[in-house]
Amino acid sequence: MPTNLHEEETIKQLANFWANNLPFNNLIGLKVSKFDSKTSEIRFLWQDKLMGNPLQKTLHGGVTASALDFAGGVVVAANMIEQLEHKTTEAIQKSLSCLGTIDLRTDYLRPGRGEEFIATAHIIRSGNKVAVARMELHNEKGDHIAFGTGTYLVG
């Protein structure tokens, strides 16, 4: 089915774009591991350069915020694309160029310690002007490190 082929193609292109073209995400090591129009998952490994305070050997709060913001942005982007009537590369690029974070709240629950970190997001409000996502950060042992809520400008 051509439509599905296109969608698969689209998804591959998006995943590729997110993997290779975002300098600050690359600096931190954020990788999109899963996404659909409702949820997303981002993973990254501990690196010493991500430390906030070396006395505590924990993630900088800004790393946590960056990962949550990106996870929210990915699911919002996928949701925007799903709603496009014609999923051409041009329509997708035009749509994504409007996407921006309006506000982001991060709740830090536990010190950011671990070997790998997993940020997940799901859509809680999906509109034609604004979308809202809720996010969580866990480490590889399942310790819950942070919650986030992001409001995004779309379309």
Next chain:
Amino acid sequence: MPTNLHEEETIKQLANFWANNLPFNNLIGLKVSKFDSKTSEIRFLWQDKLMGNPLQKTLHGGVTASALDFAGGVVVAANMIEQLEHKTTEAIQKSLSCLGTIDLRTDYLRPGRGEEFIATAHIIRSGNKVAVARMELHNEKGDHIAFGTGTYLVG
């Protein structure tokens, strides 16, 4: 006056600590340019690696959040130290080891474009358990890029 000397010494030590010992701040290039017990100022230069989306050539939202969180943390730390009866190195270190961000809200007002960025913070609530700071990010032309509010665990 010994007390003042000690305080000056303390401030130098703190500024030094903040300048040299915080890996993720160094990665981004955040530098404490001013602080006292009520306000703080952090500066950093544009670098391509801080870009979120290269199509827009703007700061990643996580960089903005990192700078605001750090500016808030610096003023809260200075405020905690001012309230210490004995400003010994031990007392200061003990005090700072309790400092942590509880939650952070960032409001993105304009695309993060510029050559230099200035994050400022001031204390809006100062207690013996919790402190709250409000922050702003501007570029070198005075464009107002973001607002933030951070709640910090102290003491």
Next chain:
Amino acid sequence: MPTNLHEEETIKQLANFWANNLPFNNLIGLKVSKFDSKTSEIRFLWQDKLMGNPLQKTLHGGVTASALDFAGGVVVAANMIEQLEHKTTEAIQKSLSCLGTIDLRTDYLRPGRGEEFIATAHIIRSGNKVAVARMELHNEKGDHIAFGTGTYLVG
């Protein structure tokens, strides 16, 4: 000048509408005391029924949130109307029927004690889809009771 006459008329109608037609605001006693397209001011008097906990004899946190949300909504509404090309009653009503709060953050700084309370708001982001306002609550002595930030859907 007809346009200015119309604007004055519009402003009177708006102030009237806000004063008389909003049941929950009336229940609390919120009154719009000033507004233009950049700032607004809401006032209300202490009443025992506004108490959260009678042991502390302070405003319920929800009263504070209600006043801040309304102050933000008023300035956002005034800002929307200013941007309308034709300020007819129909255009204004259509415009206002789209206005809604997307999210609201309230920072409680001091116990809500006083005889009169003044909520002020100013616009920090003004767009054709989303507007953001910052708010403050003081009592009649100038004690600063709360800060707020609201993101509103417009247009």
Next chain:
Amino acid sequence: MPTNLHEEETIKQLANFWANNLPFNNLIGLKVSKFDSKTSEIRFLWQDKLMGNPLQKTLHGGVTASALDFAGGVVVAANMIEQLEHKTTEAIQKSLSCLGTIDLRTDYLRPGRGEEFIATAHIIRSGNKVAVARMELHNEKGDHIAFGTGTYLVG
């Protein structure tokens, strides 16, 4: 077992206190329907006086914020009490007199329409200085109206 009897007694007293002694909650009609140390549930009925804008016939955003703040406060209070070594009336009152909301974020997802509203809360961070709860508001049909996050000062 005396301890359990005491706890049952405590819980009855608390529920009683919350039902009868909080003026603004009574004005809105908020009733605690369930609580333990991890979760709480608050219910209230639609009343015309709770309307924000009569053109839309929906809850005022401040009513939603009030219900979410109260649901969060109830679960945080129950959690504080569970951690008390001696659950005497004096210890409980002393403990509760310290409880206060530091900050509250409300995300409005859908217009607040319905006959009955149910606010639920669960603890996401439980400490000896600060607790954090996440809240939701649904109507009697299960429509999800709002999300909230509250940070509370405890102990």
